Amino acid sequence: MRSLALVLSLSVMGVSGVAAATSYDPLDDLVSTAKKEINAKEAIDKSKDRVLNNPRREKMEKGFWQFFQGKSGAKPGEFCTAVYWQKSQMISVLGPGGEYRGAMLGFIAVEPKPPFPRPDNPKEIQKVKVTLTQGADPSATITAFNRTVADFADEIQFAVPTIEAALAGMEEKLNFKIEYEGSKIFELEWHSGLAARDMLKKCLKGENVDGKEVM
Numbered sequence: 001m002r003s004l005a006l007v008l009s010l011s012v013m014g015v016s017g018v019a020a021a022t023s024y025d026p027l028d029d030l031v032s033t034a035k036k037e038i039n040a041k042e043a044i045d046k047s048k049d050r051v052l053n054n055p056r057r058e059k060m061e062k063g064f065w066q067f068f069q070g071k072s073g074a075k076p077g078e079f080c081t082a083v084y085w086q087k088s089q090m091i092s093v094l095g096p097g098g099e100y101r102g103a104m105l106g107f108i109a110v111e112p113k114p115p116f117p118r119p120d121n122p123k124e125i126q127k128v129k130v131t132l133t134q135g136a137d138p139s140a141t142i143t144a145f146n147r148t149v150a151d152f153a154d155e156i157q158f159a160v161p162t163i164e165a166a167l168a169g170m171e172e173k174l175n176f177k178i179e180y181e182g183s184k185i186f187e188l189e190w191h192s193g194l195a196a197r198d199m200l201k202k203c204l205k206g207e208n209v210d211g212k213e214v215m
Helices: 004-010 015-021 028-047 055-062 163-168 193-204
Strands: 064-069 080-086 089-094 103-110 126-134 140-149 153-160 174-180 183-190
Touching: 055 064, 055 080, 064 193, 080 183, 080 193, 089 183, 103 163, 103 183, 126 153, 153 163, 163 193
Parallel strands: none
Antiparallel strands: 064 080, 080 089, 089 103, 103 153, 126 140, 126 174, 140 153, 174 183
C-alpha cells in the first residue's frame, strides 16, 4: 500500500486549490462539541461523579469515526467527510466537491499548546513545513497548510491529489506523528480504518451517511 506521506510529498497543489476546498468549514460544529465534551470530562474527573458519564464521552476516550457531507446542500457524493475523534484530537479525510477535485487530510488539535502553529489572522490559511511520520514508513518533510477551526482549535492540513490516493492509504490501524520546528505537535493512531474507508466509499457513491458512526 502506498504511503500517504509519499503521496503528500509528491503533491504540487497550490493554495488556490486548497482555498476552494476549505471555503466551507464542516468541522466547526464537531470541534465545538469536542471542546464541550473535554471540559465536561475535566469536571467529572475532578468531582469523581461517574453518574455524569455518557456514551459519547466514552466513545471519545476510545476513539470513533463520524461521517457527513461537509457542505450544506451538497450534491450526493460531494464533500464527503470522515473524522476520527479521540480525546482532544481528530484526523479528517475530506473528499472532492465543487471545483475542487482532490482530497484533504487534516490533523486537528483542540486548544493546542505551543509550538503548534497558528496563523496570525485566524481567518487566513498559512503554509508551514512539517515532518510527517506514518506508521513504520520513513518520515517525510512536507509543506502543509495551517488554519484555525472554530476559534479555539488548530489544524495541519495536507492536499492529497485524489480521493483514491487517500482511500488507498487507509489501513485498519495507522499511527500519524507530526513534528514542527523540531518538536512533536501531534500524534494519534486511528483504529477501524477499513470500516471507515468503506463508509466513505458509500458516501462518494451518493449514499447518505450523515450521522453514521464506526467504533
